[in-house]
Amino acid sequence: MDAYEKVLAARAKGRPTAMEYINGIFTDFQELHGDRRYGDDGAIVGGIGRLCGIPVTVIAQEKGSSTKDKIARNFGSPNPEGYRKALRLMKQAEKFHRPVICLVDTSGAYPGMGAEERGQGLAIAENLMEMMTLRTSVISVLIGEGGSGGALALAVSDEVWMMENSIYSVISPEGCASILWRDAKKVREASQCLRLTAEDLLEMGVIERIIPESDKDFGTAYMLLQTWLKKAIDDRKDVPVDELLEKRYRRFRKFGSNE
Amino acid sequence: MIPRNLFKRANNELEGRQVAEEFVEPTQTCPDCGVETAVTELKDNLEVCPKCGHHFRMNSRQRVELIADKDSFVEICPGMESVNLLDFPDYDEKLRSSKAKSGESEGVIVGEAAIGGHACVMFVMEPEFMIGSMGTVVGEKITRGFELALEKGLPVVGFTVSGGARMQEGILSLMQMAKTSGAVKRHSDAGLLYIVVLTDPTTGGVTASFAMEGDIILAEPGALVGFAGPRVIEQTIRKKLPKGFQTAEFLLDHGFVDAISPRSGQRDMLINLLALHSGAQAPKNEEV
Numbered sequence: 001m002d003a004y005e006k007v008l009a010a011r012a013k014g015r016p017t018a019m020e021y022i023n024g025i026f027t028d029f030q031e032l033h034g035d036r037r038y039g040d041d042g043a044i045v046g047g048i049g050r051l052c053g054i055p056v057t058v059i060a061q062e063k064g065s066s067t068k069d070k071i072a073r074n075f076g077s078p079n080p081e082g083y084r085k086a087l088r089l090m091k092q093a094e095k096f097h098r099p100v101i102c103l104v105d106t107s108g109a110y111p112g113m114g115a116e117e118r119g120q121g122l123a124i125a126e127n128l129m130e131m132m133t134l135r136t137s138v139i140s141v142l143i144g145e146g147g148s149g150g151a152l153a154l155a156v157s158d159e160v161w162m163m164e165n166s167i168y169s170v171i172s173p174e175g176c177a178s179i180l181w182r183d184a185k186k187v188r189e190a191s192q193c194l195r196l197t198a199e200d201l202l203e204m205g206v207i208e209r210i211i212p213e214s215d216k217d218f219g220t221a222y223m224l225l226q227t228w229l230k231k232a233i234d235d236r237k238d239v240p241v242d243e244l245l246e247k248r249y250r251r252f253r254k255f256g257s258n259e
Numbered sequence: 260m261i262p263r264n265l266f267k268r269a270n271n272e273l274e275g276r277q278v279a280e281e282f283v284e285p286t287q288t289c290p291d292c293g294v295e296t297a298v299t300e301l302k303d304n305l306e307v308c309p310k311c312g313h314h315f316r317m318n319s320r321q322r323v324e325l326i327a328d329k330d331s332f333v334e335i336c337p338g339m340e341s342v343n344l345l346d347f348p349d350y351d352e353k354l355r356s357s358k359a360k361s362g363e364s365e366g367v368i369v370g371e372a373a374i375g376g377h378a379c380v381m382f383v384m385e386p387e388f389m390i391g392s393m394g395t396v397v398g399e400k401i402t403r404g405f406e407l408a409l410e411k412g413l414p415v416v417g418f419t420v421s422g423g424a425r426m427q428e429g430i431l432s433l434m435q436m437a438k439t440s441g442a443v444k445r446h447s448d449a450g451l452l453y454i455v456v457l458t459d460p461t462t463g464g465v466t467a468s469f470a471m472e473g474d475i476i477l478a479e480p481g482a483l484v485g486f487a488g489p490r491v492i493e494q495t496i497r498k499k500l501p502k503g504f505q506t507a508e509f510l511l512d513h514g515f516v517d518a519i520s521p522r523s524g525q526r527d528m529l530i531n532l533l534a535l536h537s538g539a540q541a542p543k544n545e546e547v
């Protein structure tokens with residue numbers, strides 16, 4: 001598959017969305033709604049469940065499956081209240097010493113009037129800042145599209161993983177093509193230039209792991225994810241929090257410190 | 260009273276010289292009121308339209324001159340340059356032309372400075388360098404600025420201007436949002452002050468990171484500040500945005516900035532804010 005085919009696969013109709021991952025990986029999941037400030041954003045699902053018996057906080061971007069569901073979830077494009085709900089639940093996880101697992105799948109934070117009126121930039125910025133020093137372990141997995149700042153707001157983590165056919169990019173290939181060549185049809189070229197595939201990003205050190213998608217129903221993928229998430233959490237259980245945070249800071253500090 | 264003829268005489272002298280040299284002064288047209296102003300007059304007026312107060316973009320060196328105490332600015336990593344890490348098409352040429360246009364090596368200058376005698380770290384983004392887009396070098400310099408301020412226990416005063424993340428550096432430019440936010444957080448957790456002044460335009464990845472992370476957020480009059488650009492929003496919602504949407508005044512109304520800061524009183528406003536955090540008494544109570 002070339003980069004453009006990966007883009008198509010990441011967005012493919014019928015590709016499992018976050019709720020399916022949640023049902024496939026966690027048990028006893030209880031969804032928790034609302035940001036306690038303004039409203040409840042359907043584009044972000046949050047709650048508590050068990051990973052192999054251990055309570056964890058799960059925060060996920062959900063694109064929806066049926067047409068009605070997609071509309072209710074704004075096609076997975078969060079508004080500020082979605083990011084604020086995510087932050088509320090992360091702080092809650094920190095209080096109760098629960099690890100946080102984020103599932104990322106968004107074409108981007110929603111570029112709407114209401115989003116601007118309620119401080120989309122601020123909401124994302126606060127998540128970036130607070131996640132960097134959240135005193136519990138955080139693992140993020142990109143399951144479909146990782147669209148720019150709207151994805152990063154759930155991915156300032158100890159480790160970031162990607163599903164084999166997910167993508168992660170600073171701009172959509174369509175947006176890139178229209179800026180670069182004034183031609184939105186040159187998506188294939190733009191997809192290649194942006195280095196947005198899991199293989200590229202692993203090579204660049206932007207992610208730590210690729211989860212293979214070996215079967216159509218994702219059963220094996222969920223099992224693998226469950227095993228690796230459990231291991232990642234166990235590995236951090238006895239690490240002093242300050243050490244964890246220093247490593248998280250260094251993880252992001254290293255990008256572009258070449259002189 | 261000022262004698263009238265004083266002005267008259269000066270005027271005549273100036274006019275006389277202009278005629279003699281047939282010098283045509285270049286002008287700039289104000290996008291708000293349409294009035295043309297001589298470039299030199301604009302410069303003397305802090306790049307503010309004398310008719311309506313419109314704030315034109317100001318380059319980074321001019322800002323340092325306006326805000327910092329004379330000769331106090333000591334730049335850190337001044338020559339740091341971007342490399343085309345992803346071998347992105349046309350990026351090398353873009354970097355070359357941006358350097359030539361701005362006279363700067365990258366989209367931000369960072370240094371230690373004093374403002375009204377208050378030591379601080381200053382960063383100033385450069386509108387003429389790819390409209391201050393954030394690549395790895397911009398992220399690195401700003402991060403180093405906050406790390407230096409943390410090490411020395413200094414406040415940070417920053418000026419943002421940015422079209423957002425730098426597409427040509429792909430995901431590495433996105434990572435700068437996390438990197439800079441981490442550095443701001445560490446500086447903040449140490450109890451240190453960060454004042455940011457949002458200038459026209461501040462959008463995208465910079466708005467969604469260090470531009471919105473100040474303890475005190477000021478904005479210049481009329482500055483466009485937002486996460487999504489107005490055109491992207493209009494394409495999404497399929498209608499025109501109302502006039503004044505995403506301006507500094509709009510942000511003030513919606514509770515996202517602390518105050519509007521016109522350029523004329525900006526240095527004094529910053530000095531006052533720095534003084535209010537310095538532990539020093541107000542001047543009138545000070546024994547001299």
Ligand SMILES: [Zn+2]
Nearest residue numbers: 289292308311
């Ligand atoms: Zn004007």
